[in-house]
Every structure is written in structure tokens, then in C-alpha cells.
Amino acid sequence: MRKVFVFLGVLAFLSSCTSDTTYEISVNTDGKLADKAYLIKTVERQQVVFDSAQWKDGFVFKGNVEFPELVHFQLDGGKEKVSFFLENGTYTVQLDTQPLAIATIKGSEPNSLYLSFLDSAKRFTDKNQAMYAGYQKAQQEQDTVALDSIKIVAEQLYEAEQTMAKQFAKANLDNVAGIFVVRSKLVYTMNYDDLNAFLSEVPQDRKNNPYYTYLNEHLQKLAGTRVGKTAPDFTMKDTAGNDISLSDFRGHYTMIDFWASWCGPCRRANPFVVEIYNDFKDKGFRILGVSFDQSRDAWIKAIHDDELTWTHVSDLKVWDNAAGKIYGVNSIPHTVLIDPDGKIVANRFEHEELREKLEEIYK
Secondary structure, three states, X not given: OOOOOEEOOOOOOOOOOOOOOOEEEEEEEOOOOOXXXXXXXXXXXXXEEEEEEEOOOOEEEEEOOXXXXXXXXXXXXXXXXXXXXXXXXXXXXXXXXXXXXXXXXXXXXHHHHHHHHHHHHHHHHHHHHHHHHHHHHHHHOOOHHHHHHHHHHHHHHHHHHHHXXXXXXXXXXXXXXXXXXXXXXXXXXXXXXXXXXXXXXXXXXXXXXXXXXHHXXXXXXHHOOOOOOEOOOOEEEEOOOOEEEHHHHOOOOEEEEEEOOOOHHHHHHHHHHHXXXXXXXXXXXXXXXXXXXXXXXXXXXXXXXXXXXXXXXXXXXXXXOHHHHHOOOOOXXXXXXXXXXXXEEEEOOOHHHHHHHHHHHOO
16 A cells, blocks of 8 residues: 655744745654655646755755745655645644645644635535545436436535635635635636636735736736627637638637547537537537647547537647637636627636527527
8 A cells, every 4th residue: 555645743834943035844754754855836737846855864845935835745756745835934844654634734824724725625525525426326327317416416516615715715815825725726717807806805915926926817818808809819720730710700600619638528518519509500600619639639539529510720739729828718618609790799608508698699
């Protein structure tokens, strides 16, 4: 059984022991667990090692950070990570090989707040796991009544979890932990007005962190793709290598469908989108599929398997997709509806909303 590492002791901030412009982390363990350990942070969706320490009756990390940031501790050769907010100061950490958990972290306000959020979120995680087990059972038994019931409960649970996260974030926007929750939990479903309302309440002295920087940059992208704005044009290659531009679709109501072959929710939504497309294509409705794939073969196979008979483009750059960056896409599926004059009329909607909108348009 592989080892799992857990914080058991106190991760304490002792400002009298070190300069407030550096950090020193002493990691103590019950015996030698590895020759080396690392501190890791996320940079542009990639895990990057920014500090390391050799074993010597424990591990000692020394350095400095520009702002409080969520980082991960990992042993050499290990797969498990322990996460905490690192800021300049002195920390003492006790590790053990019990099942993964985080004990009380004292003396660091971001950690204390974030742990309180995780405690609140855990009840939703537990309910989701139990519900998913019931969902799998209902699928195996082809119990459509149970499946429909589970879907309704799942939507209610999701809304309750989002409400909890919004309340926590709104109450703690003067702390990096609150801003982090907006970045990690809420931004994926936020429109311009939602995000702007949150960011406008962040104090000036709490804006120097990567989470606020990302959110502010994302807000500027959303500003250019709000309802009523002219949809930004872009050009990409289709499956045959031809250049296709969004402006080619002028004169038609057109939906940009950001998706990928590896995206489960996208693939599950595709049958509904196919049905809607078939119902309205003869009336002038068009779809431009923009794939976040990396593999051309997987992309084309998914198009054929799901019978997606509309136009498809991709630059095969996954989350670096050029059109996705223009439209501020940070989760998929993501949909944008554009009118014949190139104006955005709807943004981030479900297929039920799309059908209602098209019925209104083509009545």
C-alpha cells in the first residue's frame, strides 16, 4: 500500500523568528520518508517545482514569496501532495503516514479560512460521492425514474454548494483565501456582471496575488463578449485544413460551441445539440464547433461518432485555443449565440435555453 502523507502538527506563523520578507519551513517526520522533498505551485495549469530540500532529520525550506499563494508539498518519488497557503514567515510542519487529511493549521489566517471552507465543502463532496454511486446503479439497471430523480437532486446540491462558496468568498474578499475560492470554484460559471461585482469589493491592498490578477484579466475578456457586443472574429482550420472564419457565418443565427472529445459533459450534451440543430438548420440556424482537442484523430473520431454534421475548427492547442482565449473560455462546454449581424445575443446557456431561444427567434 502506497504511503499517504498528512499534516498532523501545527503550521505556525512566528513573525518574531524570521524576516517578513522570507519564509522558513521546518518539516518534521517520524523517521526518514524520502531523501528529498519539493514545494510546487501551479503556473498556467502546469505544476512547477520552485523549492526543494534534502533530508536531514527532516526538511527545511528557505526562500521568499511575493504574495500568499497555495502551494503543495511532495516527497521525492511520491504522488500525494499536501497543500497550504505559503506566505513569508516561519512554519513548523509535522508529517505522518496516515490516510490523507489536513489537521488544524494555526497562526496563518489564509490557511485557517481556507480550512473552514474545505470543512463546509466536505459535506457536499460526501453527498456527491453517495449520489454518484446511486447514479451508477440506476444506469446499470436502466432505471430512468431513478436517473431523473438523481439529476434533480444533483442540480439542487450543486446550487447549494455554489451558494455556500459565494457566501464564503463574499465575506472574505479581504483575504487571499476568499479570492482563491472565486478563482477555483466560482469563476467557471460567472458572467461579467457576477465577476465584476465580486472584484469591485476586493481591497486595493489585497490585489497583489495571482488569483486576483487572473480574475481581473478574465473580466476584461468577458467585457468584450457581453450580450450586445459584436462577436470578436477569429479564423481557424477545419478538419480538411481550410481556413474558416466566424465572420463567414454572417446572415445566420450561429452558435459557437466550445467543446472537446475528452470532455465528458460536452459529449453527453451532444445528442441534445444534434437534435436542436436538425430541428432548426433548415430555418437558417448554424453551429461552429471549436474544439479544445490536442489529438486530431480523437477530434475527428468524436465528430463522426456523435454525428456532429456542422462546421468544426481547431488549432489543437487544448486550453491555449486562440478563440477560447478571446472569448474567456475557462470551462467547457461553453456556448455563445450570435445574431445575423454578428451581435452576441446569449452567452453560456444550456441546450434547453437554446431551444427556447430558437423557438422564439424562428416562430
